[in-house]
Amino acid sequence: MEKTQYNFRLKDSIVGLQFLFVAFGALVLVPILTGLNPSVALFTAGVGTLAFQFINKKAVPPIFLASSFAFIAPISYGVAQWGVAATMSGLVAAGFFYIILSFIIRFKGSDFLHKLLPAVVVGPVIISIGLILAPVAVNMAMGKTGDGSIQLVPIEQALIISMIALTITVFTSLLGKGIFKLIPILFGIIGGYAIALMYGVVDFSSIEKAAWFAVPDFVAPVFHWEAIIFILPIAIAPAIEHIGDMLAISNVTKKDYLKEPGLKNTLLGDGIATSIASCFGGPPNTTYSEVTGAVSITKAFNPAIMTWAAIFAIILAFVGKIGGFLSTIPVPVMGGIMLLLFGIIASVGMSTLIKEKVDLSCTRNMVIVSVILVFAIGGMTFNFGAVSFSGIGLGAIMGIFLNLILPQVKKEEE
DSSP states (O other): OOOOOOOOOGGGGGHHHHHHHHHHHHHHHHHHHHHHHHHHHHHHHHHHHHHHHHHHSOOOSSEEEEEEEGHHHHHHHHHHHOOHHHHHHHHHHHHHHHHHHHHHHHHHHHHHHHSSSSSHHHHHHHHHHHTTHHHHHHHTTTTBBTTTOBBBBOOHHHHHHHHHHHHHHHHHHHHHGGGGGGGGHHHEEEEEEEHHHTTTTTOHHHHHSSSSBBOOOOOOOOOOHHHHHHGGGGGGHHHHHHHHHHHHHHHHTOOOOOIIIIHHHHHHHHHHHHHHHHHTTTTOOOOOOHHHHHHHHOOOOOTTTHHHHHHHHHHHHHHHHHHHHHEEEEEHHHHHHHHHHHHHHHHHHHHHHHHHHHTTTHHHHHHHHHHHHHHHOOOOOEEEETTTEEEHHHHHHHHHHHHHOOOOOOOOGO
């Protein structure tokens, strides 16, 4: 197979900056929603992308890695429960989980991954990730804090702001053309922000206080068993998602990246990028489908363009005014975006079940899906001494366990 041509040229820098612009809205949304630092997320996205490229340098795909939406729920819970540093230890472990999977694939092949984590397990885990966050989205859209305890913006104004942000996001994704179709979140934030300015609910003090040059507020992980055990099972869904991302970029570029550099190397790169990001206090990295879409439109297949995007992300991370500006985005604006975003995450889970033709008339499949959803969304908790399993992580573990032990039942025996 022909290897990807890597040509580092100055003229590609503008295209790289454009791709960073495509990723920007989603990239900073995750840290804003979870209580992490957006400037750190910019830095770790850049460093993570460079690390991924270094590991896959023999045939590096033209992809950009940044904040993973799949981890919004566990990060939010972890930060509230144990703090940022402890939560980071769980995210570092998630990165190591990918690394271990990559070595198993290296020696055993990728078939085991589909047997251990079939659609009947992964689908409902993704669904629960989206639905468990629904109350947070609703509260923020109504101008409250995520837990609903404090009213930050009058509800009448908040609903207008959030519904306009939601409407703009929806119609941009439906009616947008070319590159604009790939940045509906960014347009939604801009539109909602403009309405918030009209209502006078934007506080600019953080921009005034911020310096032009500022080192991001890095946070080192602190080992915490509970955070690790809680977050680790949630890494299952993004691991499967990674395969889909590699298939997508392979289809766009007409190169089979599952063969060269191979899933064993791309998953290794993803895992190392995630662990590096978590060591600095950033969210886990994942390949961005928005950027893959932009690659498809522009036909810019040179992976060095993503190197430029990564370099610009690192540079912008040290511009304090950007972090100050991002902190001025009002809660209802983010809430409006989240109403759609978290529903889409749940829809992706349903799509996983449909695409793989999971038969929900089969009692075995219904049992697995039902237990995962109720355990995850209901907040079931199992305590084992000082360690507890709960929420999405427990739901994922139960799904894997049931899939392994429940016997296959023939259709006529149902």
